[in-house]
Amino acid sequence: MAEEISKNGLGSSSKSRSFWSALRWIPTSTDHIIAAEKRLLSIIKTGYVQEHVNIGSGPPGSKVRWFRSSSDEPRFINTVTFDSKPDSPTLVMVHGYAASQGFFFRNFDALASRFRIIAVDQLGWGGSSRPDFTCRSTEETEAWFIDSFEEWRKAKNLSNFILLGHSFGGYVASKYALKHPEHVQHLILVGPAGFSSESDAKSEFITKFRATWKGAVLNHLWESNFTPQKLVRGLGPWGPNMVRKYTSARFGTHSTGQTLTEEESSLLTDYVYHTLAAKASGELCLKYIFAFGAFARMPLLHSAPEWKVPTTFIYGYQDWMNYQGAQEARKQMKVPCEIIRVPQAGHFVFIDNPSGFHSAVFYACRRFLSPDPDNESLPEGLSSA
Numbered sequence: 001m002a003e004e005i006s007k008n009g010l011g012s013s014s015k016s017r018s019f020w021s022a023l024r025w026i027p028t029s030t031d032h033i034i035a036a037e038k039r040l041l042s043i044i045k046t047g048y049v050q051e052h053v054n055i056g057s058g059p060p061g062s063k064v065r066w067f068r069s070s071s072d073e074p075r076f077i078n079t080v081t082f083d084s085k086p087d088s089p090t091l092v093m094v095h096g097y098a099a100s101q102g103f104f105f106r107n108f109d110a111l112a113s114r115f116r117i118i119a120v121d122q123l124g125w126g127g128s129s130r131p132d133f134t135c136r137s138t139e140e141t142e143a144w145f146i147d148s149f150e151e152w153r154k155a156k157n158l159s160n161f162i163l164l165g166h167s168f169g170g171y172v173a174s175k176y177a178l179k180h181p182e183h184v185q186h187l188i189l190v191g192p193a194g195f196s197s198e199s200d201a202k203s204e205f206i207t208k209f210r211a212t213w214k215g216a217v218l219n220h221l222w223e224s225n226f227t228p229q230k231l232v233r234g235l236g237p238w239g240p241n242m243v244r245k246y247t248s249a250r251f252g253t254h255s256t257g258q259t260l261t262e263e264e265s266s267l268l269t270d271y272v273y274h275t276l277a278a279k280a281s282g283e284l285c286l287k288y289i290f291a292f293g294a295f296a297r298m299p300l301l302h303s304a305p306e307w308k309v310p311t312t313f314i315y316g317y318q319d320w321m322n323y324q325g326a327q328e329a330r331k332q333m334k335v336p337c338e339i340i341r342v343p344q345a346g347h348f349v350f351i352d353n354p355s356g357f358h359s360a361v362f363y364a365c366r367r368f369l370s371p372d373p374d375n376e377s378l379p380e381g382l383s384s385a
Helices: 014-022 030-041 108-112 138-156 168-179 201-210 213-223 228-234 236-253 262-277 282-289 300-306 324-332 354-364
Strands: 002-004 048-056 075-082 090-094 116-120 161-166 184-190 311-316 337-342
Touching (some): 030 048, 030 075, 048 138, 075 138, 090 168, 108 354, 116 138, 138 168, 161 168, 168 184, 168 300, 213 282, 228 262, 300 324, 311 354, 324 337
Parallel strands (some): 090 161, 161 184, 184 311, 311 337
Antiparallel strands (some): 048 075, 075 116
8 A cells, every 4th residue: 555645644633633742741753753754854855655564463374463463453554655767776775773764765856766766664763563572582683673574575566676775774684684685686785784793802891881880780771671762751742842952952953964944853853752652672682782882783894794685884083883894794795895984974974964975875886876886986974994
């Protein structure tokens, strides 16, 4: 089922929604998420289709539902597909932790000029279904995301696509490409999580900090699966103000690159609040995938020799994710691999420096876009690690 979105179709009942929202302790709902998404994407010039792609109630052949849920009802993945030129290569975009596909709002127009862009909300996030999350191991948690994405791929009848993942989405994209390399033409990992482990030398600081009382408290909260979203929900009607302070600081006052306009900041704040405050689901993966300090429990570095898909890493110069993990992985990979760094950008490189990010993506995909890819040079301003 696909639903066309138009800028004139944002709904005429916003005043009514605002009235009823004011009466709720947590003023959000699934309808609010989709409405906020439409408002945010209304600033995009490229036409698009939004659809809820049915992925069934669980992996084929499995006795569990998504995942151990008591419900047999079908689940869906919220998907947006942007208008493109005929025969454009397909680029599938996967968001990171505590985010959703709308975070790429500054990139859709530019990327859609060269690609068929499809962006998804992972299961349990954004406008996708939010089943009860009852996974109890790293393996089961990975299966939640990898298998749901594969069911989405089958429902969309996709193959031979470029897969881009940011942060935790980069971790999921990597694990998916390891399991289903036949479908992925090229892998683009943007500030990916999961390339470091607690055995790394740089974890020494975290080990020492965890021995302090503050570290012990934070580690306990981590292992108890206390997420940032729980704090937003706990604040109830004050939650939107907390999110507003975050977006204004991270993408405004303390931005490492191009700050958001007033309109962008307002629309992104509204969108982020509703995606964070909705029912807890996919967010509860955190402690099963990462130990305190964001160290992967099953590091991707250990899988580097098994890599089967050509890969490009993209990092902002000020990204807190360390590109040295990618350098170590590259040494063990048997497929083409390059690492691109983008100036004036942090972890959200695609928001901080959109033009630099777009240049990096176009260069990474030059063999799909250029008639003479071997003679393409790294765009000015970018650097290779």
